[in-house]
Amino acid sequence: MKDKEPTSLKVIAQSTRPYPSTPHAPLQTPHAGPRYFPQNVLAEDETMDQTLSFTPDPASPTSPPNTPTPTPHKIVGPAPPTNLLITQEFKVTTSKPPPASNVTQSDLSNSIHAPNNPMVDQPMDASSTPPAACAQTAEEDAILAHLALAEANRSVLSQNGVNYRATLPQFTPMPIGGFPRVHMAHSAQIFDHLDNKVLLSWFQVNHPKFMVRVFDQSGKDVAEKPAIITERLRASIAVIADFVHQETPPIRVSPPQPQGGRGANAFPVGFLVHQVPEETKNLILSQRIWSSTDITFEALPFSCTNPPELLFCLSGFTTSDIDIVRKAVMDVWSHDDNRHHIEDTLSMCGFPDDELVYKASRDLIRSTRVELLDFKITGGLSAPRFNIFASSPTNDAKTWTDLHGFLNILEYPTGLDGCGIAAALSPCQLCHSLAHPRGLCPFPQVPLWNGPKLITRTTANSSRQQGRSRGGRPSHNN
Numbered sequence: 270m271k272d273k274e275p276t277s278l279k280v281i282a283q284s285t286r287p288y289p290s291t292p293h294a295p296l297q298t299p300h301a302g303p304r305y306f307p308q309n310v311l312a313e314d315e316t317m318d319q320t321l322s323f324t325p326d327p328a329s330p331t332s333p334p335n336t337p338t339p340t341p342h343k344i345v346g347p348a349p350p351t352n353l354l355i356t357q358e359f360k361v362t363t364s365k366p367p368p369a370s371n372v373t374q375s376d377l378s379n380s381i382h383a384p385n386n387p388m389v390d391q392p393m394d395a396s397s398t399p400p401a402a403c404a405q406t407a408e409e410d411a412i413l414a415h416l417a418l419a420e421a422n423r424s425v426l427s428q429n430g431v432n433y434r435a436t437l438p439q440f441t442p443m444p445i446g447g448f449p450r451v452h453m454a455h456s457a458q459i460f461d462h463l464d465n466k467v468l469l470s471w472f473q474v475n476h477p478k479f480m481v482r483v484f485d486q487s488g489k490d491v492a493e494k495p496a497i498i499t500e501r502l503r504a505s506i507a508v509i510a511d512f513v514h515q516e517t518p519p520i521r522v523s524p525p526q527p528q529g530g531r532g533a534n535a536f537p538v539g540f541l542v543h544q545v546p547e548e549t550k551n552l553i554l555s556q557r558i559w560s561s562t563d564i565t566f567e568a569l570p571f572s573c574t575n576p577p578e579l580l581f582c583l584s585g586f587t588t589s590d591i592d593i594v595r596k597a598v599m600d601v602w603s604h605d606d607n608r609h610h611i612e613d614t615l616s617m618c619g620f621p622d623d624e625l626v627y628k629a630s631r632d633l634i635r636s637t638r639v640e641l642l643d644f645k646i647t648g649g650l651s652a653p654r655f656n657i658f659a660s661s662p663t664n665d666a667k668t669w670t671d672l673h674g675f676l677n678i679l680e681y682p683t684g685l686d687g688c689g690i691a692a693a694l695s696p697c698q699l700c701h702s703l704a705h706p707r708g709l710c711p712f713p714q715v716p717l718w719n720g721p722k723l724i725t726r727t728t729a730n731s732s733r734q735q736g737r738s739r740g741g742r743p744s745h746n747n
Contacts, residue, residue, distance in 0.1 A: 437508070437509065437512060439505075439508060439561045439562075440509075440559050440560055440561050440719065441558075441559075441560040441561075441715060441716075441717050441718050441719045441720070442716075442717060443556055443558075444715055444716055447557075448556075448557060448558040448712070448715065449700075449702075449711040449712060449715075450702070450704075451567055451700050451701060451702040452577055452578070452579040452702050452703050452704040453577050453579075453701075453702075453703065454577065454694075454703055455576070455577060455666075455670075456573040456574055456575070456576055456577065456666065457573050459480050459482060459538075459539040459569050460480075460537070460539060461535070461537060462488065462527055462528055462533065462535040462536055462537045463525050463526070463527070463528065463537040463539065464525075464526045464527060464528045464529075465528065467525065467526045471523070471541050471571075474541065474543045475543075476571075477543070477545055477546070477547045477550040478541060478542060478543040478545070478550075478571050479542055479545075479550055479553065479554060479568055479569065479570055479571050480539045480540065480541060480542070480568070480569045480570070480571055481502060481522075481539070481540045481542055481566045481567065481568050481569070482538050482539055482540070482566060482567045482569065482701055483498055483502070483538070483540070483564060483565070483566045484560075484564075484565040484566060484567070484699055484700055484701075484712075484720055484721055485565070485698065485699050485720070485721035486498060486538065487536070487538070487698060488527070488535060488536025488537055488538050489536055491524065491525065491536060491537070491538055492527060492531060492536045495524035495525075496524075498524070498540070498564070499522045499523075499524045499540065501563050501564040502522045502540060502542070502564060502566060503520055503521075503522045504563070505559065505561055505563065505564055505566070506520050506522070506542060506545065506549075506553070507519075507520055509549060509552065509553060509559070510545060510546060510549040513546065513548050513549050513552060514546055514548065514549065517546060517549070518544065519544070520542065520543075520544055520545050521542070521543050521544045522540055522541070522542050523540065523541040523542075523543070524540055525537035525538070525539055525540060525541075538701065539569075541571075542568075553568045554568050554569075554570060556568075557569075558712075560712075560715075560718060560719045560720035561719050561720075562719050565719070565720035565721065567700070567701075573666075575661065575664060576661040576663075576664065576666070576669040578638075578658040578659060578660060578661075579656060579657075579658055579694075579703060579704055580657045580658065580659055580673055580676060580677065581656075581657055581673075581676070581677045581691040581692075581694070582642070582654050582655065582656050582657070582691065582692045582693070582694055582695075583598075583654065583655045583657060583681060583689035583690065583691060583692065584652070584653075584654045584655075584689065584690065584692040585687050585688050585689045585690050586653065586655065586683070586686050586687045586688075586689050587686050587687040588653075588683075588686040588687075589641060589643075589651070589653045590686075591639040591640070591641050591655065593683060593686055594639050594655045594681075594683075594689065595637055595638075595639045597681045597682065597683045597689065598637055598639070598657055598681055598689075599634055599637050601679055601680075601681050601682075602633075602634045602637070602676070603634055607679065608630060610675060611630045611633065611672065611675075612626050612627065612630045614668060614671050614672045614675065615629050615630055615633075615662065615663065615668065615672070617668060617671075618663045618665040618667075618668040619665070629662035629663070630662075632660070632662055633659055633660070633661070633662055636658075636659050636660040637657065637658070637659050638657075638658040638659070639655050639656070639657060639658070640655065640656040640658065640704070641653055641654075641655060642654040642655065642656060642705060642709060643709070654692060655689065656704050656705075677691050678691070697709075697710050699712065699713075699721055699723070700712050707723065708723060710723060
């Protein structure tokens with residue numbers, strides 16, 4: 270029995286103070302000794318959990334959303350001593366802010382260290398009174414007005430049809446700088462050779478309405494197959510209208526009828542488009558040229574626009590320098606006799622005084638523009654021609670017709686490069702422009718062009734027949 274007493278005492282001691290019996294090497298200098306653990310300060314096993322529970326840290330005032338809150342974990346270690354000095358030393362290491370019983374919430378929110386406080390960037394001695402607003406200058410008002418207008422335009426452009434043209438893959442997108450111009454003989458050429466009764470009926474159709482002219486379709490083609498061309502136009506315009514406005518009402522396209530019936534010598538080429546939404550009409554007119562694999566057309570307003578800029582074509586020069594030709598034209602128009610005739614013609618259209626007439630004639634001469642047409646003759650020799658353009662100072666049809674006729678009969682000599690005289694214009698069967706023949710049409714060179722090409726079926730057939738003799742037998746030149 271005596272041998273078992275020490276063992277029993279050891280078991281009782283371990284049950285009352287369950288410390289590990291196997292010593293471990295400390296990771297750092299152990300806090301041991303009477304300074305840290307005086308006698309009779311270790312708590313019993315039943316009160317260790319209570320003494321180890323610390324006051325939790327206050328919640329962060331600016332926790333970001335959807336951020337998991339870290340779960341507090343129990344710190345395993347010896348219980349803090351009950352000695353007052355040791356307890357205060359331990360509390361300093363927990364970084365717990367000291368209580369402030371006399372600080373209110375409003376004081377904290379008004380502190381310069383509070384989040385989003387406008388006073389944080391101000392100097393310590395800045396006055397709490399906001400500075401007086403300075404009066405804006407005229408330049409500042411102009412800048413603000415332009416910025417507001419630009420913002421309004423951006424919001425309008427994001428809703429209007431100007432941006433739609435880039436999102437219609439069926440049609441050729443507008444190139445940089447726009448499509449080439451289609452030059453007409455006069456402002457109302459789109460209505461040429463149209464039956465008078467049909468024209469009066471078109472006048473009575475309510476707006477919105479506009480005119481279209483189909484590429485690579487002559488007046489005779491329009492007269493022979495009006496229903497097919499009309500249906501293709503309607504289908505193409507319906508695609509544009511449905512993109513701008515969903516569930517648009519049916520669009521109507523009216524074909525032309527020639528003056529004098531099918532036996533007429535000349536045929537119209539313009540179609541009337543009506544019962545179309547205003548936004549769709551504005552979009553179609555703004556892009557002007559719409560080219561798909563099915564049909565290509567040019568849209569024109571239902572009105573007489575400004576007089577055409579193309580005046581005539583000159584031939585006879587031995588140079589290809591457009592600057593030499595432009596100088597020759599301007600010198601002839603600036604000659605005293607010709608200048609007086611130009612002023613007399615312009616004075617008949619309602620200019621109030623002679624000063625405005627003089628300015629109009631001067632602006633006409635300065636607006637002269639020349640375009641080179643690289644014509645070739647047999648053997649590949651160059652025979653250049655030059656289109657002469659000018660901006661009309663008046664919209665009066667008779668005045669411009671008289672002025673155009675006078676300038677057309679003049680001769681345009683040079684000292685070393687020949688003399689230019691007016692030559693016949695060469696209408697393009699592809700785009701209907703008077704500025705070039707079909708072989709020089711610029712539209713097939715437009716990027717992503719879906720419309721007709723320069724070579725037609727007739728041209729291809731004639732090229733294949735060049736190798737045959739007059740009797741229809743193939744030649745044996747090889």
